[in-house]
Structures are given as structure tokens and as C-alpha cells.
Amino acid sequence: MxxxxxxxxxxxxxxxxxGPSCVDARVYRALxxxxxxxxxxxxxxxxxxxxxxxxxxxxxxxxxxxxxSGTGSAGMETAMMNCLEAGETAVIxxxxxxxxxxxxxxxxxxxxxxxxKAPAGLPVDPQQAREAARGKKIKVLGVTHGETSxxxxxxxxxxxxxxxxxxxxxxxxxxATAGGIPLRVDAQRLDVCFTGSQKCLSAPPGLxxxxxxxxxxxxxxxxxxxxxxxYFDLTHIMKYWGGERTxxxxxxxxxxxxxxxxxxxxxxxxxxxxxxxxRRNTQALVTGLEAMGLEMLTPPPQRMITVTxxxxxxxxxxxxxxxxxxxxxxxxxxxxxxxxxxKIWRIGLMGASCTQNNVLLLxxxxxxxxxxxxxxxxxxxxxxxxxxx
Amino acid sequence: MxxxxxxxxxxxxxxxxxGPSCVDARVYRALxxxxxxxxxxxxxxxxxxxxxxxxxxxxxxxxxxxxxSGTGSAGMETAMMNCLEAGETAVIxxxxxxxxxxxxxxxxxxxxxxxxKAPAGLPVDPQQAREAARGKKIKVLGVTHGETSxxxxxxxxxxxxxxxxxxxxxxxxxxATAGGIPLRVDAQRLDVCFTGSQKCLSAPPGLxxxxxxxxxxxxxxxxxxxxxxxYFDLTHIMKYWGGERTxxxxxxxxxxxxxxxxxxxxxxxxxxxxxxxxRRNTQALVTGLEAMGLEMLTPPPQRMITVTxxxxxxxxxxxxxxxxxxxxxxxxxxxxxxxxxxKIWRIGLMGASCTQNNVLLLxxxxxxxxxxxxxxxxxxxxxxxxxxx
Numbered sequence: 001m002x003x004x005x006x007x008x009x010x011x012x013x014x015x016x017x018x019g020p021s022c023v024d025a026r027v028y029r030a031l032x033x034x035x036x037x038x039x040x041x042x043x044x045x046x047x048x049x050x051x052x053x054x055x056x057x058x059x060x061x062x063x064x065x066x067x068x069s070g071t072g073s074a075g076m077e078t079a080m081m082n083c084l085e086a087g088e089t090a091v092i093x094x095x096x097x098x099x100x101x102x103x104x105x106x107x108x109x110x111x112x113x114x115x116x117k118a119p120a121g122l123p124v125d126p127q128q129a130r131e132a133a134r135g136k137k138i139k140v141l142g143v144t145h146g147e148t149s150x151x152x153x154x155x156x157x158x159x160x161x162x163x164x165x166x167x168x169x170x171x172x173x174x175x176a177t178a179g180g181i182p183l184r185v186d187a188q189r190l191d192v193c194f195t196g197s198q199k200c201l202s203a204p205p206g207l208x209x210x211x212x213x214x215x216x217x218x219x220x221x222x223x224x225x226x227x228x229x230x231y232f233d234l235t236h237i238m239k240y241w242g243g244e245r246t247x248x249x250x251x252x253x254x255x256x257x258x259x260x261x262x263x264x265x266x267x268x269x270x271x272x273x274x275x276x277x278x279r280r281n282t283q284a285l286v287t288g289l290e291a292m293g294l295e296m297l298t299p300p301p302q303r304m305i306t307v308t309x310x311x312x313x314x315x316x317x318x319x320x321x322x323x324x325x326x327x328x329x330x331x332x333x334x335x336x337x338x339x340x341x342x343k344i345w346r347i348g349l350m351g352a353s354c355t356q357n358n359v360l361l362l363x364x365x366x367x368x369x370x371x372x373x374x375x376x377x378x379x380x381x382x383x384x385x386x387x388x389x
Numbered sequence: 390m391x392x393x394x395x396x397x398x399x400x401x402x403x404x405x406x407x408g409p410s411c412v413d414a415r416v417y418r419a420l421x422x423x424x425x426x427x428x429x430x431x432x433x434x435x436x437x438x439x440x441x442x443x444x445x446x447x448x449x450x451x452x453x454x455x456x457x458s459g460t461g462s463a464g465m466e467t468a469m470m471n472c473l474e475a476g477e478t479a480v481i482x483x484x485x486x487x488x489x490x491x492x493x494x495x496x497x498x499x500x501x502x503x504x505x506k507a508p509a510g511l512p513v514d515p516q517q518a519r520e521a522a523r524g525k526k527i528k529v530l531g532v533t534h535g536e537t538s539x540x541x542x543x544x545x546x547x548x549x550x551x552x553x554x555x556x557x558x559x560x561x562x563x564x565a566t567a568g569g570i571p572l573r574v575d576a577q578r579l580d581v582c583f584t585g586s587q588k589c590l591s592a593p594p595g596l597x598x599x600x601x602x603x604x605x606x607x608x609x610x611x612x613x614x615x616x617x618x619x620y621f622d623l624t625h626i627m628k629y630w631g632g633e634r635t636x637x638x639x640x641x642x643x644x645x646x647x648x649x650x651x652x653x654x655x656x657x658x659x660x661x662x663x664x665x666x667x668r669r670n671t672q673a674l675v676t677g678l679e680a681m682g683l684e685m686l687t688p689p690p691q692r693m694i695t696v697t698x699x700x701x702x703x704x705x706x707x708x709x710x711x712x713x714x715x716x717x718x719x720x721x722x723x724x725x726x727x728x729x730x731x732k733i734w735r736i737g738l739m740g741a742s743c744t745q746n747n748v749l750l751l752x753x754x755x756x757x758x759x760x761x762x763x764x765x766x767x768x769x770x771x772x773x774x775x776x777x778x
Contacts, residue, residue, distance in 0.1 A: 005438040020427070252460060264392040
């Protein structure tokens, strides 16, 4: 019988949005490795190797380091569900969409949530956290390292200091930063940190690398109640990904192969070199955009590098430009969310997408579209000449 | 810098456990399709096509039909979290490990749970459900269609009748049965049904196809509280997989490609033909096993076909036989869980793993191992001769 649906045949997009990023060819190859059972001794070895590589990515010795079987949001939820119980208090940076999500998750667990708001495009000032926490018993200080919905970056070391002052666990959402921006879990004493497979790691979406330190393990042991989700309950997951390898749920085997290979690619490039590549290419992008006469949403010291928020100039239909880039050039960039809808573009340069060629191509294509849509480009040298990675 | 970990290189296992099953070559190919953004118009079309195919698999017109971004257990949790609120009552069949899990999930939501137990290897009698529900307000009747930990099958039509009598939503765990055993969501009036991508569908693990009817949608609209999990909250997921395509979380893009292709394979074979293939090959397997002198755990009318529980004969080390099959023949079968540990083998014939050749190979390899371990095989014809698919 013929299926009413044909073979899958997506166009070859250049992914320069806030994720997913382009997948490395080596990672595709790893997806094809033969399927194993989730308790096969060969898969258990592959799990261990993946954990070794994840510890290198995060810069940690944490025993509890593994990929959550879901996308980045599953990592967020694992953090909130396990670190918080009903009645406890969390202070959370809300500099945009993903901070709001983290706060929502904490509230669903029954926690009291103090939201720290920031103006659109800016990060939360750590001093706000200090003042909000004063005199209260805070269990968790939740910080979105890079707020992907705007491009604002939070200063983790400053928040670590606040967490120390109030004795809170520091939970860091590094979904769009780990592997692209300097981050060292142990050196910076992040209690929990998680990321997504599809951002700076350039594997397909579907896994959320996660790490938590012994202090968090102890806090979990001290819980009065169980987390409301079985799937995200770390006491069980720890037994599968920890020493015992007790069956919890079937791991997404092929995705683990893919993540493992993506982490090998990170290792071979070297973390420092990778961070520098992200810095250099994004610097070139911003130089080129500014040379066109465009303005960035976030001022330089607070910009997250891996995702850049760019203001759409007055009179230009931001959505139309995005559609043209997609349809005419196969380039994906993203628009704004919530109050920033139609007002900004979000350009991601992450993992395998973060190349000099992609920067030049995007600048050239954007320049063409903007000119044709009637935007008066700044006079002077062509953008390609300015954008020197 | 050289990574401390080499290229992934798993052995080519023949997967005859309770899942994952072997992945169809066409499905591997689909995994390689270029990555798309999760809001790309081309991906939205691919989502729609996947939903069309899922409705055909489930035999349903349900609008709310989509793959949960997690493994089978994520489908279970989505069902329990959305259909139940704290203080409500659920009646759940506990014929083994997976019934226990479903009950655990319901309890975490704060529901009162009435567990219906069955002796090892047998399904729960629907009459038990009728008696347990008498005089109570039951919100959910949860039934494990096939209990993968033993191989027992529940009679869905009988449980539907009980659910009708007490006005409960019928929630069916078809993780290891959908696509392998007759199941028609609309005709059998299952309110919620979910499965796993890695069982009878032969895609890699990582997605949980899920469907719920308008009655469930209405029940969700009537909830007094939000589900404790954001990731599994159907009111949000419905907006992404429903008509609006509002961003929720990043879908596991490559896994959706794989599932879509696996469903095309199902379509081309035809559901009826596929069910018949599973029946025929499992019949051949059982004939062969019995010819050797082995005994099945579950009597024929209550056997689930896709996974068969086989008693390990006295004096035989069940674990050693499994290890030999794996190490000498690259064949994976599973052992028992909980009280059945060391007492049974579980043999799965699902999806691409369910072939005549695999039946013959397993029988021959098992016969060799058993003979060498000192088990007295039944006299008479060789098993291969008896096992006629």
C-alpha cells in the first residue's frame, strides 16, 4: 500500500537562528551506528564515555553528569523539579522568555518565586538578586546564563557571590552558551548547569546535558517529598547514569551516539579555541551589521556572543526580511518573542554554524534584502570588507 | 587536541529483547536529512505529515495526535499529568513493572491510586476493576495493553466497558503493542493511547507517539490546576502541534524525520499485514521453544505476541544463557524484572526485528546454548523443522 506521505526531503538550510544549529557531518555519521539495547554492556561503555566527554565540556568532576532524555527545556525542568519542593523559595532572573519559563517551572513545583526583571535586551543586575534575597531563606538562585530571547548575558560570578551570601543553590541555564562562551562549572562553583544538544554543540535537538555537584545530591537526599515527575526524578536517573546502571527509561540511543560524537568534535577543537572562534566570528558579524547602519539590542559587555539581538530599523518589516532570507537564500534567522516581536532579529552563530563564510554570506544577503526593501545603508565600504574575522 | 574517547563503534546486535528493536535501513537514511529549525515552514509541514501518519497508526481522527519529545515513559507521564489532578482517583492495572510505573506516576500527581494486581505472567481481570471502582468517583482507568515485563496482554474492550460503567477516562499504555498487535483507538474508544518509537515501529528510542480524544481535551480545559510539569503540559504542546504552531520547546527534529519514515514503512506494509506478521512469527517462535521443552510464562489467550515471557528451566542459569547469546551470537534477549529476575527470559519480536530468519536463528542459538549448559532438550525433530512461520 502506498503511503499518502512522500520521502522526507527538507531544504538545506543554513541555520543562523537561536538553535538548532547546523549539524556536523561527523555527527550525522554517528547517528547511523547500529542500534543497541539500553542495558547492553557496549552501550553502558558508550554512556560512560559520553559522561567523560560531558565533564570535559562543563569543566567539572561532578559524578552526576549526564544527558537528560529531552530537549533543553527538559534540562530546565529537571533542575527545578529536583532542587525545589513546594513551599521553598526561588529567586530567578527574568531577562526574557527563558527566564520566564524557568520561573513558571519553579512555580509549578509549588515554590514561591521571586522574579527579577530586566529591561528588554539587558541582563538582571546581581544587586537586584541581593536585595530580593535579603532576610529570606532562598533555596535556589536560578540564572539564565545567556537569555536567548534577547541576547543578554548574565555575569555568573557575580550571581555566585549572591548565592553564597544567601546560601542558595546556583542553578544555571547554559542552553545556548555551553561550548560557545567561557563556562567552567567547578571553577565558577555552579551547583547545577544544563545545556541543549542542538546549540553550541551542533548535535540534533533531543538531549539536555546536565550536571549537578555533590551539594545538590545531598540536597536531593534531604528532600521531604518526591518530585512530581517520575521521568525527571534524579534519584532514579542517578542510578541508571551512576554506578549501578539500574534500568530507568530507555535512553535515546542514537541521540547519545550523536551527542558523544559532537563532544569529540568539541574536544578536538579545544574549548578555548572554540570560545575564541565564537567570539571572533560574532565580533565580525556585529562589525558588519553596524557598518550597514544597524543597531544591536544589547550593549557590548552584556552581549551573549552566541546569539545576537539586532534592532530592525524603523519602516522595515522584520518578518518579511526573515522570510526573504529563508526563501531566497535558505538562511534561517529568528525574530523577537513577546514584546520584542517584529522589533528585533536574533542571529545565532553556534557550533558548526559559526563560520567566517556564514558571517559573510549572511551580511551580503541581509544587505541585499535591506537595500531592496528601501533601507538606506550607511555609506562607505561594503560590509564584507569591514567584517574581518 | 585528541579526544580521550574514540569513534563510536557498537557491535551489530540482533535486538530480540523488549525494545529497542532493530532499526529499518530506511529509517537510518531519514535521520540524515538536513536539520531544520523547529518553526521552519518546511518542518511544520513535516510535523503535519507525521501527524497524518500517526493517526493512521492509531486508527484515529483525534486532532491531538503527536509524538511526545521523550521516550515511552514520557508518554506515560504526559497521560497521567494531564488526565489527573491532586485528589482525584485512578484505577490502574498492575500486572508487572510498567503498571507499577504508571501507578507511581499517578501518585506523584497527588491522585489516589487503586492498584489492581495480577499474579506474575497474567493480566488483571476486568472484573477486578469493576469491583474496585464500585461506588467511587473514578477519573482515570489506566491499563497497560501489553505488560512488557511479563508478556501479559490486557483485554482493552473489557476494560472499556468498565470505564463506561464508572465514567472514567480509559488511558492505554500501548508502548510495546501499537503497530504489532491489533489496536484501533477510535473503534475501541480509547480516550488516551501512547506508544514508543523504538518498539513495533522500529525507529530509534526518543519519541512517544501520543493521542487523546476530544473528551480528554475537554477534561483538560476543565482542570482546576495546572500540571506540575511544564514540559508535559498538553495545553502548551497542543498549541505547537495543533493549528497554531506556537513555539513550545524545540522538537527533536531528526527523531521526527526517523519516526515519520518508520510510519511510512508501516503504511506500506499495511497495518493488518503487519499484525499478521507479528502473530505468525511469534507463533513460530513459541512452537519452536515448546518443541525444545520450554514453557511459556503466560497462557496463549493472554499472551501479548510482541514480547513473550519464557520460563528458564530449573538448573539453568538464565543470565548465563543471555550473556552467551549476546557474546557469541550478537543476539539480545532480556531477563525478568523484580520477582521474575533470573526466572524468565523475555523475547521480543517487534517491527524490523520480527522476521522468520531471526526466529530460526534465535531458536538454533538458544538450542545450542541450552544443550551445552546441560539442559535435556525434548527428543524428536529439530526445532527449526517445527517452527514454520
